[in-house]
Amino acid sequence: MSNSSNQTTATIPQIRRNRSALIRIQSVMMRHLYLMRASWPRIFELMYWPSIQIVLWGFITQFLLTNSSYIAQAAGVLVSAVLLWDILFRAQLGFSLSFLEELWSRNIGNLAVSPLRPYEFLFALMVMSMIRTLIGILPATFLAILFYEVSLYDLGLPLILFFSNLMMMGWTIGLLVCALILRVGLGAESMAWLTIFLIAPISAVYYPVDILPEWLQALAWGLPTAPVFEGMRAILFDQGFQLDLFIHSLLLNILYFSIAIGVFLWAYHVARKRGLLLQMGE
Structure with a gap:
């Protein structure tokens, strides 16, 4: 017991x-x-990547299965598409990261009380974005030539036009991401990596727009990215440079870029007025 x-x-x-x-x-x-x-961005991030992957690769698989003749030229087209997509990704990420580094170092408050004007700040971020993009993409283009015998420079003069359009679109997304961070705080900083991939399935990066369902085709043509990648494929398939696609992309870029600047300046003004800039940082 x-x-x-x-x-x-x-x-x-x-x-x-x-x-x-x-x-x-x-x-x-x-x-x-x-x-x-x-923080809704954290919940969104958990669902985001699996959903994007299944949609994107589902469309790629569907396209390759129904277009066997494409496979013979797939290597050059896909490598070129990856490089152009990386320009867009680096442009957006370079802009957003330059802004986030000011927040992480708690320097944004110092900039706000300095003589630096908001448009000067934006211009500096865009230049830094271009520098980051060139540093990242140039070595990759030479590796593509070395390993795959695919040269992005074969696109010729249109490459500069594609580059400028993709850079502007990247800045537009970067401006909107930064505006969101100013409004909801650093809990939304993951959007700097997520947002760009939200438009990947309807940007026609690896397949033409007509492989998408009809209701998604309308959304694709409403983005500046789809005309750029369609124009790239037209050149690589010996159809020549299509000026109408470039003008289409450029006009959409001007519209969205103007809206994004307005949204960012509004969010920056509100954050500065409410003293939120001094409360952000690691």
């Missing part, structure tokens, strides 16, 4: 320790669950 009583007594502290451990584990989990609940 005494042995049974001693065993029961001995297990009580162990039960209490286990219960305390469970409470501590629960506390850490609840902290992160509350953090997720208070």
Whole structure:
């Protein structure tokens, strides 16, 4: 009887320790669950990548299965598409990261009280974006020539036009991402990496627009990116440079870029007026 009583007594502290451990584990989990609940970008990020991957590669597979003649030229077209897409990605990320680095270092408040005008700040971010993009993309273009015998420079003069359109689109997305961060805080900083891929399935990067469902084709032609990649494929398939696609992309870029500048300046003005710039940082 005494042995049974001693065993029961001995297990009580162990039960209490286990219960305390469970409470501590629960506390850490609840902290992160509350953090997720208070930040919709974090929840969105969890669902984002699997959804984008299945949509993007589903369209690629569907296109290749129904266009066997494309496979003979697929290497050059796909490598060129990847390089052009990386210009867009680097332009947007270079802009957003330059802005985020000011937030992380808590320097944005100093800039706000300095003589620096908002449009001067934006121009500096765009120049830094271009520098970051060139540093990232130039070595990749030479590696494509070395390993795959695919030269992006074979596009000729249209390459400059494609580059400028993709840079402008990247800046547009970067401006909107930065405006969102100014409004909701650094909880939305993951959008700097996510947003650009949201338009990837309807940008016709690896396949033509007509492979998309009809209702998505309208959205694709409403983006400046789809005409750029359609124009790239037209050149690589010996159809020549299509001026109408370039004008289409340029006009959309001017429209969206103007709107994005307005949205950013509004968000910057509100954040500065409410003193939010001094509260952001790591």
